[in-house]
Ligand SMILES: C=CC1=C(C)c2cc3[nH]c(cc4nc(cc5[nH]c(cc1n2)c(C)c5CCC(=O)O)C(CCC(=O)O)=C4C)c(C)c3C=C
């Protein structure tokens with residue numbers, strides 16, 4: 039028998055040497071809702087050239103001279119509206135997602151979590167996983183829709199850490215899952231449950247995604263297309279008589295043109311056109327955060343009701359819902375195949 043005709047056993051045993059690690063990553067958040075920590079966090083976030091694609095020589099004087107002297111105070115006030123006893127919602131929920139994955143995936147893997155900006159940092163947690171004996175690590179940025187400013191910058195940061203190592207761990211990365219039936223089904227089931235529990239029947243369901251500069255789309259970033267596809271697939275699953283959908287982009291930052299239509303503009307437009315009952319969901323965020331709890335749930339409600347709307351509901355992200363955790367477990371197990379027993 040030659041190597042070409044030899045049949046490999048289908049149920050070959052998993053690799054035995056070295057542990058397997060999973061590092062769940064989200065964007066990042068300040069350590070406290072005060073101007074100082076917010077300034078430190080924004081300085082790191084907005085200096086990322088994947089996020090602000092303006093040459094540093096032109097951007098850094100604006101960032102250091104204007105933005106970091108004005109925005110931290112305003113943002114700290116917004117963070118205080120949503121801060122919990124355990125910390126920033128984004129950090130608390132991400133930690134709980136990681137804890138839940140550890141329980142579900144069991145002793146075959148070590149699950150940890152990190153933030154792209156701020157703490158706990160990606161290099162620090164990668165080092166900790168490696169110190170614990172992990173020779174294979176699945177890096178899981180929890181962004182369903184790919185963009186340079188989300189998934190790619192997480193991979194860059196991990197690669198920077200590996201670059202400095204003589205003996206690297208092997209890395210796999212979780213691909214974007216914007217059109218994965220597992221994700222769409224989880225969203226559809228969780229949003230249906232939440233819609234069913236409302237005290238009113240919305241006429242409109244806004245699907246609001248985080249915005250990006252229009253230029254990123256023109257340069258070929260797939261983010262906008264990924265958002266549109268998620269939205270279309272979700273609408274097909276959630277369709278019901280009397281419910282109209284709109285896809286919008288929130289959190290505009292700076293003076294450049296951002297993806298449109300803008301969530302705040304549409305909220306006002308809908309109310310002025312006579313829509314009385316509206317719900318809003320943010321399918322691109324895997325955890326509730328400042329952008330959903332303050333910008334949508336607090337400011338969005340004000341925008342809609344002040345323009346004439348009556349009933350408003352901001353629906354929760356998948357967070358640690360059963361649907362969300364089951365989806366995450368499925369996605370992770372798929373990427374871990376061959377590294378752990380099914
Ligand atoms: C979901 C994907 C995200 C994309 C894409 C994104 C792009 C992007 N964001 C900014 C500027 C800011 N974003 C801020 C907060 C924030 N952004 C995301 C996600 C995406 N951002 C999340 C999950 C959060 C919340 C963080 C939290 O602590 O809860 C902020 C900070 C808050 C504020 O001062 O308003 C800024 C600034 C840019 C420029 C950008 C461009 C690609």
Ligand SMILES: [Fe+2]
Nearest residue numbers: 065248289329
């Ligand atoms: Fe953002």
Ligand SMILES: [Fe+2]
Nearest residue numbers: 289328329333
């Ligand atoms: Fe915002």
